[in-house]
Amino acid sequence: MNSLKSNFMKIAKLIRYAFCILIMVSYGCEDDLEPFTINAPADLQARIDSIAAAKAAQNTGxxxxxxxxxxxVGEEDFSSPxxxxxxxxxxxPPGKKLTLEFINHNGGSPDNFKxxxxxxxxxxxxxEAESYSEYFALRxxxxxxxxxxxxxxxISTNYASNLESDPTDEDWANFRAIMDGAHVTLEIDHSSSGxxxxxxxxxxxxxxxxxxTYNQPVSATAAINVFLVAEGSYFEMEEAYLVPSQVTxxxxxxxxxxxxxxTPAMVEIGSEDFWGNAVATVTYDDGSSSEIDSADLSFNVIPDLTTVGEKTVLVAYNKTKQGVFTKSVSDFYTLNVVNAITGLEVSTLxxxxxxxxFDSDSIVFNPKGMVVTATYADGSSGTLxxxxxxxxxxxxxxxAQNVGIAYEGATSIVTTTCPITLVQGNSQVGASNFSTPWWLEFSNDFTVSSGxxxxxxxxxxxxxxxxxxxxxxxxRRADNSAEYxxxxxxxxxxxxxxxxxxLSNxxxxxxxGFDVEFFNSNxxxxxxxxxxxxNGDDTADIRYDVTYANGDTHFQEYTGITVDSTDLNCTLVIEGAYIVLLN
Structure with a gap:
């Protein structure tokens, strides 16, 4: 394909040259110049015909x-975070297939994701737009x-029989070696069926x-956008083109x-919003599931929000995966309609x-464990x-500070505060709004001498x-280029x-097994x-001693990590969080 484009460029130059000469002949500067002719290459027309034939053979229209x-794409010294x-x-667009061709470089990195x-x-x-959202990322x-x-x-591959479930170091080493300098062809077929x-x-x-290979639902009517991201790698882009979808x-x-x-546990009398930030998820008979916009749901039982008490909401959905109307499925939930809230109090800190x-950025307040008591218009009270x-x-x-807390009711906003204390540390790694991406923010680098x-x-x-x-x-080593x-x-x-x-913990x-949700929430x-x-014997240990905010203590330990005891440095990295160091 590239040679074909090159031939086109060469023949285009010949045509432009001949055309310029023709202009000079037709509009000479002196009237008394003798007419002369230009002898084009004898095979000029043959070259034009040959290129046209080659183009016709390559392009189906x-x-x-x-x-x-x-x-x-990416820094060629493999430094892209x-x-x-x-x-x-x-x-x-729907009904089209995109093909991307490029050369993948990982520089011999020991990391599979690079x-x-x-x-x-x-x-x-x-x-950066608020409307931006991702269907998926595939590594x-x-x-x-x-x-x-x-x-x-x-996700399915032909890599190694055990690469997907329990890969060995040798499996991944082979994968990384093959990928360095590999010619990659990515085909993204956007079916009109979504x-x-x-x-x-x-x-x-x-x-x-x-x-x-991988497949996933996307919009059946709007174009999707495809792009590549580099991390500790770079790509030499060669070609991109669209052809009709091959999915029928x-x-x-x-x-x-x-x-x-x-769903909201309660709403104030006079409100009209009984859905709030609820999420509806439908599961299909092929085992897949997807979130459904509330506009596509039917609310068969709508609660009376003009009277106090427990209400039931019945919700139904009646479309197939491809949007064809069918027999409906349903679910229900309950909520309490309460009197207007007139006061708030933090009853448990x-x-x-x-x-x-450490940084000057504002800090996100974490209300976990806090109990707020609401006072209602009829004089009663309850936990909010x-x-x-x-x-x-x-x-x-x-x-010392007081953090503002507010409840926005149907007719008014009620507020209170929670007392907290701030202490400044020695340094910080990561942004205070939890926006730090992976492999971008590090602590200082420290040498750990033998023993x-x-x-x-x-x-x-x-x-x-x-x-x-x-x-x-x-x-890692002192030059930061080789990680243990x-x-x-x-x-x-x-x-x-x-x-x-x-490993032990x-x-x-x-x-x-490991309770991920409990870990995340604490x-x-x-x-x-x-x-x-x-340890001085070409091994190192790492231990995490953790005390949760609620007082619970836990540990995580790694012993016997292979290193070069004469050349050992360490540093910390963070993602979606931040740490404030006290030493």
Whole structure:
């Protein structure tokens, strides 16, 4: 394809040259010049015919080539942090298939994720716009994330038989070696029925072919936007073009259940909003599920919001996966209609009443554990769920403060305050609004000499949604280019040195093992001491001693991490959270 384009450019230059000569002949500067002729190359017409024939053979009339503005995506020294270097946006209308071709470079990194990452978003495009949202992200190492339709179990590869479930270090080492310098072809087929089908084919420099596939519901009527993100990698973009979709039909699925969550526990008399921020999720008979907009629901029983008492709301949904009307499924919930609220009082203080800070940014108030009592117009009182309240941010100023709390009722706004104290620490890693992306914010780098330990004392504040929104520890060489291991606080890590580590902890468990939800909900406000020990025998240990804001204590330990005891440095990194260091 590239050679064809090159030939076109050459022949275009010949034509322009001949045309310019013709102009000079027709409009000579002197009247008495003798006429002369230009002898074009004897095979000029043959060349034109040959190129035209080649073009006709390559172009079916359905191919639309897209100009690529960003030829290199990511820093060529492999220094790009997450969410900073992006390819062009490529819009894919329904009924079209986009093909992207590029060379993937990971520089021999020991990290699987430092290869291509594909993002598929809505048609808004602008990543900073409020209307921007992502359908899903697909990583080349058989991992991803996305909206409510995302299902990691749908990802399929031909990598290695055990790569997807219990990969060995050798499996992933082979994967990374093949991906470095591989020619990658990504096909994103946007079916008119409302699905995106992804096929990624990477051909290594040794000829080995790796294939990954995934599919997920997207808009059936609006274009989707596709782009690549680099992290510790870069891509040489070669070609992008659209052809008609190759998907002819999608099997439909009928709804089998409807689940309503997040409904308001109470509403004030006179209000008209009995839905609030509730979420409706429908499950289909093919096992998939998706969130449904409230506008597509039928409210068969609408509560009377003019009288006090418990009310029932019956909700139904009657469309197939492809939007065809069918037999409905339903769910119901209850709520209390209460008298107007005239007063608020904090009857139990929250778990976190002392906040540590360093940066000047305002701090997010965490109401976990707080109990607010409401007084109603009839003189009665009762506990008001914190989800019904709004909280002021905390000013980053040392000393005592009162955080504003407000309830917005049907006719008035009622307020109270909660007392807290702020203490300034020595440094901070991560933004106070929990916006820090992965691998962008680090603590200082510290040398840990043979036979010695380095201790970090800190408080962690987190969005509390995911277990990795907590501090991670990096062990690496002094030049920062070679990592021995990265360990997270939630019993997880990676790296060549990590493969020899022994893990132990006393985290809360449930019937499924590690209780992720309990861990997530208690990260914020935790007092954490991380100790890195260089054992002097080419092994190192990392221990997390954690005290939750409610007083519970737990530990996480990694022993026997393989390192070079003569060259051991450590640093901390954070994502979706921040830490305030006290030492």
């Amino acid at each position: 359905d191919t639309t080539f897209i100009e690529i503005s960003t030829a290199i 997450w969410w900073t270097d992006f390819s062009d946006y490529f819009a894919v 290869n291509w990452v594909l993002l598929v978003s809505n048609e808004a495009g602008d990543r 080349s190492d058989a991992y991803g994330w996305g909206n409510g339709d995302f299902d990691i179990g749908v 699905y995106a089908f992804i096929t990624g084919t990477a051909v290594g420099t040794d000829g080995t072919e790796l294939v990954i 039909e999608i099997a439909d699925a009928n709804p089998v259940s409807l689940d309503i969550t997040g 929250p778990d976190i009443t002392t906040y540590y800070f 769920d914190n989800v019904n309240l709004e909280f002021d941010s905390i000013a980053a100023v040392a000393g 010695e330990s380095k201790m970090f004392e800190m408080y962690c504040y987190s969005a509390g949604n995911l277990p990795y929104q907590s501090p991670s520890t990096i062990l 291991a990265v360990t997270r606080m939630d019993n997880f890590g990676w790296g060549d040195g990590y493969s020899t580590a022994t 006393d985290w809360v468990t449930n019937s499924e 990260i914020s406000g935790s007092h954490i001491i991380i100790t890195v020990t260089n």
